[in-house]
Amino acid sequence: MRENTFQELENLPGLPFTKATRLGQVQFFHFGRAHVTNAQGLILDVGAWTLEVACFWQLEKAGKVAIAYQDAAIARDAQALANPDFDPLVPGSxxxxxxxxxxxxxxxxxxxxxxxTASPAGEVLISLGADLVLRVAPSQGIQKETTYFWRLFSNTGTNQTLAFGLDGAQPS
Structure with missing residues (x-):
């Protein structure tokens, strides 16, 4: 895998992983800190850069899977008996x-x-120190009805965005 295949990814080194949010099955990884005001006037705490992932991903520690995309199908506090009210789409559940x-x-x-590091095929590896690696792998599976597999965007007002989908990379 080549380094710096996509220029926008060069903004991430040195930034802390500060937040993880989700909308349905789409995962958002926030790096650094920024504040944005939404349409209702609320000030939101977000990352300076956000990686939106609508494809297969996993977080590895020392080469082993620590957090997997598929873990969303398991209740937060897994019990011996299945909870009929469990809804994996509810954030935090x-x-x-x-x-x-x-x-x-x-x-x-x-x-x-x-x-x-990133490949021309859209595979991304983000080393997070302490033997942690976030692996984004569109070749391993993608969300249905998505226009892109992953998207990196700035929340600092620079309007920098990079989306990767069926047609490859689409920078802003």
Missing amino acids: NLRDRKLQELVRQGETHVKVSKV
């Missing part, structure tokens, strides 16, 4: 959300982007 929140709570000094 599943094992994946719980594990990501625990990782964020480790603090900005422990989970910081040290290196980013």
Whole structure:
């Protein structure tokens, strides 16, 4: 995998992993800090850069899967008996959300982007220190009805965006 295949990814090294959010099955990884005001006038705490992922991803620790995209199908506090009210689409309800929140709570000094590599096929590896690697792999599976597999965008007013989909990379 080549380094710096996409120029926008060069903005991530040095930034801490500060937040993980989700909308349905689409995962958002936030790096650095920024504040934006939404249409209702609320000030939101977001990453300076956000990676929106609508394809297969996993977080690996020391080469082993620590958090997987598929963990969303498991209830946050898995029990011996299935809970009929469990809805994996509700943010915070599943094992994946719980594990990501625990990782964020480790603090900005422990989970910081040290290196980013990407391939022309859209595979992305983000090294987060402490033997942690976020692997984004569109070739392993994508969301249905998505216009792109992943998208990186700035929340700092620079309007920089890079989306990767069926037609490859589409920078802003």
